[in-house]
Amino acid sequence: MIFHFLHDKGALMLNLLRRHGQMIGLTICLLMSGSVQAALEVEINGGAAQMIPVAILPFAEPLNTANKQHLHEVISNDLKNSGLFRIINTSGMPALPTEPSQIRYPEWAALKAQGLSVGDVQVTANGQLKVSVQVMDVLRQTPLLQLNYTVPTSQYRHVAHLIADEIYLKFTGQPGAFATRIAYVTRAGKRFTLQVADADGYNAQTLVASNEPIISPAWSPDGTRMAYVSYEKKKPVVFVQSLYTGERKVVANFKGNNSAPAWSPDGSKLAVVLTYGANSQLYTISLDGQNLQQVTKSNHIDTEPAFSPDGQYIYFTSDRGGRPQIYKVPAAGGSVSRVTFEGGYNVSPRFSPDGRYLTYIRNDGGSFKVAVQELAGGDVKLLSIGAQDESPSFAPNSRTIMYTSRVGGRNTLATVTVDGLVRQRLSEASGDIREPAWGPAQASKNNH
Template sequence: MKKPILLLAACFLAWPLLAPAALTIEITQGVEGALPIAVVPFDESNNAYQPPQDVARIIADDLRRSGRFAPVDEQNLIARPVQAAQIRFKDWRTLGVGSLVIGRVETTGEGSFRIQFQLFDVFRGRQLIGFSVPTTRTRMRYDAHRISDLIYEKLTGQRGAFATRIAYVTVEKKGKKRSYHLQVADADGYNPQTILRSTQPLMSPAWSPDGQRLAYVSFEKRRASIFVQDVGSGKRERVLAFAGINGAPAWSPDGRRLAVTLSRDGNPEIYIYTLATRKLQRVTRSTAIDTEPVWSPDGASLVFTSDRGGSPQLYRVPVSGGRARRLTFEGNYNASADFSPDGKHLALVHGAGGKYRIGLLDLDSGRFRLLTDGRLDESPSFAPNGSMIIYATAAGKRGVLAAVSSDGRFKQRLSLQTGDVREPAWSPFDRRQ
């Protein structure tokens, strides 16, 4: 009867009761020509309860993080209108500010609020959109991101991806022991939550297309297994645990299948696992390493990494199997692909001259270009609107996350105060709305 006590004690030691630290975002390369926009602090007067979030600040930060906008700093605002009638468009025009957002937050009950906002075209002097959004104390931050999505879409024509999440793995080292955490946070790094901790490695988180579940690899029990975990409830299931490698899970666009890497038949091969029937279908057959499958958005083909040609390169194969066609020819290391949401590009890890950087391959033209200039960049993952790619990189001796716009012009870094952070996966669009 000694063991349960020991086990409990060790678990408490390994699990500090602190909330995980938030990622902090720092813009490392700005863009010339980002559009000036003024987001005036929202009117919060006449409130029985203090709103828990600065909605205007969240919107301005979101727009700045996109790289497409240059919000006017709060202290440089020339006026603080809270109603349309108070706006003097001429004053904003002379500053070159093309768009203006105003709004107010009102209490509607205990813990419930209403956010009203309006977006104006300053040059034409007219309203572009205006909405009233019911919200709660706990949802306010999320609803602010949804408002950012609407503003971004109205001004750029592209759907916003601010009300999304990222999953990633953090590692803390204490002495010789490591603690691996699978975390989920809002796309701006706020509200981080640890959904799994282990003393053994956690790897390769992948979002289901509905954004409700994560597939990942865990080495608990000192072997690799693939799990699927419901992010909301925490309920999880071990779905694949063959001898050898169980790795690199990737959801099919319909959410019913996982492409995975298994070495059960002797060496790493790509398989498709159907969750409902628990059936496996083998896709590749080679004596080489085949791994890191990703689905094309139409669900018809897989792109994967293989060293069948002598060095790791990307190949494309129909989901039904058959001949794989090589996609990358530049240099001797191209791996870890992610499809752009429109299926036209692949983000990948390109190794050359002892450096590993993120590049973008145009699948139609075959044109390739580097987007990043790190030394150990890896794990690229597209935002669901295709505007940005989040990836892992090294800053000094620590692992941090970074994001680059898909045109390579805008860069930011997301880092923790302590510990390593790695393997980011950007969620699909949120479907809770």
């Protein structure tokens, strides 16, 4: 498994940097242990204008706790890949403190560190990990964060993501989205799988494996269930599956197609697309398969529904105007109004959880790119540079969008910040990744 990250400040800034020969290139290769030998490749070509300098020191920990990357490495990668932090290189430092009393602040002030984290890991009598970390304000020499976690050893990386989220929140004032999960579909020949992984691509687990297509995964708002479309009955049928019990139910299996499930914000129903014997139309349906209501009635294609975060509207893709554009309709049905006007092809609308932005895919002169539109202002920005980018999905903190990008003939996962400043690419060595869905913040197995 190879992860490849590319950061840049957007095409314009990148070109400026290149022109002035100031591009910074950095490649880190780490060998991971475990059943699969894999390498992590990180390439940084820029970042946000004002990055926050922090030092994340190695934890004092028993040798047997770090089965993959160490805690401080996972935290550092999270913060660095957000584009908002600069991680101070500590390799040249003679002695690294593991508790606040050992910190010689002037040394760290000289390195311009604003924050400094020290901590330790212990293994409890019943084999759990006891992780303790303190984050200090270097200038004021005062504690900023004091965190303690006791977790099963399997949650080693998860603890690191939780700590990264706390540091991110402390320094930026915004919640992080490191301790969250993503779902996506893989296709290798005729084998399709629905995977759930950590937001950084690690710890992928298979939720469904099938020799028939799987498409359109959608997280329940509480993060405990997944709606998706399976072709196991030789036609598209909407299922809802519990992540933890594996229990799965058919929600929509009507004549024709049943697809594009989208959860209402209260988790009580799905918007689905049904066809019977005609073109795709929007409906809503309760999770038990009852209360079927038709939302749109047209002779055109109406598909890819997405509830607005307040639950009032369903945004969707329609070709009712000739070319596919995004429209909205009251969730209970009613008059349809057009949302996108720029560009001849706009599809796959998804909201930021805070309701501020709409992201979608625009065909920009033959190449499909991620667009983001501020709903209040209507201002539209193209965020990605790929030729065939698809399936945008917002992080629960509304700051980052995950999507797929075609590289070397296959789809890989990529992320871009909503300001367009930081882009990353996560690519797996095998398989074709499609339709990422970023899970809600509540989905984390947080038990500290």
